[in-house]
Amino acid sequence: MYAYIKNHLKDVSVKRACAYLGVSRSGYYKFLQHQPSNLELENSVLSDRIRTIFFAHKGRYGARRIQVELRQNHQLFVSRKRIGRLLCKQGLYTKGKRRKYLKQKSPIYFSANLVKQNFHVQRPNQLWFGDISYVPTQEGMLYCSVFIDCFTRKCVGFSIREHMRDNLVIESLEEALYREKPKKGLIIHTDQGSQYTGHRFYECSMIYHFIHSQSRKGNPYDNAVMESFYKSLKREVLPPKQYQTKAQARIELTDYLETYYNYQRIHSSLDYQTPVAFEQNHKFS
Structure with a gap:
């Protein structure tokens, strides 16, 4: 949380950010003064x-x-x-290594599939889709969590981290909620990944009053909006070979998601308009 505040100080004050995320200002300043052991x-x-x-x-x-x-x-x-x-x-694994996986536990909080592959909505902030994808680099793996608005296809929030813990998803979700300020009744559709079935994501749904919908197990078509988005991202951003550094990958991804995708990239599903232009042309009271 403190790292998130540090990276977004240009958008919000320390006092407001700490109050919004439920952390203390003294803890944040202690985090800034931390010296590595x-x-x-x-x-x-x-x-x-x-x-x-x-x-x-x-x-x-x-x-x-x-x-x-x-x-x-x-x-x-x-x-x-x-x-x-x-x-x-560092996300470095030997070639041919046989990784041992623990048997996946049953979801703690499971939500029904409310979307049922119906990707047509009438206004912004009515239905969001979310998912995680990996970005390989020569320094190890990065993970990117993104939320997309179904109506405008706009990237409303994202987070890039070196892990796949639920913090990755919560950070991108809270950024999206802070930017868009959706009304009650927003539906957020995801797959059944552990980041979305744990207690923290469930608590967010209670606090921010959104309705959680989940794909059927092993059915990527239920989350086709995100599958299409990540297909475009990997084709248009990721190099033929891996990024040399994680810093380079972060810069390229942030520029694409923050600047290019929403403001410059036209979409065939939006009658060849950018997400921001399409949203401006469909203002709702």
Whole structure:
């Protein structure tokens, strides 16, 4: 939350942002003054070394071989588990690695499919769609959460993070709600991902008075608006090869979502108008 406030100070005051997100101003200023510990600095340097070795061997070396490489060529004695944690934190996985997945738990809060592939609405902020997609980089994986208005096809909110926890979704949702200020009765349609079936997303639906709708399991057509959006984003933004850095990916994605997509990109479904122009031409009282 504090990082979100820091990144959006140009839009809102600290006092108002803290009150809106339910956090203290003293906690925010403490966050700004935080100095990294020796362990954090050590992990940062070690992560760079590990990433260099990983890409030097084109993703063929796992924690065991990287441990040997660090010991033999860098005189660094690091446990294999620590190396594994730092690899995982950067989204780096060895080629051919068999990842173990825990059996998915049943959703805590399940919502019915209220949309039923009916993507025709009469006004803005009546129906939103949301989803998450991954963005690979040579420094690891980024994850992008976006909410799209069904009527205008406008990107009403987004968030880009290095994790897929529910914070990713909550940040993009709260940004969208702050910008658009929809009336009660808004329907937000998502898939059955754990970020949307947990208690935090459910609590948001109670606080902000929106109605949650969910796709049927394993049916991408129920969320076709988002499937189409991410298909366009990946085709128009992502390079043929991975981004070199996460910073480069963030800049490109933010520019596309914040500036180009809403204000410059015309849509065939909007009679070849941009989302903002289409919204302005369909003002509602």
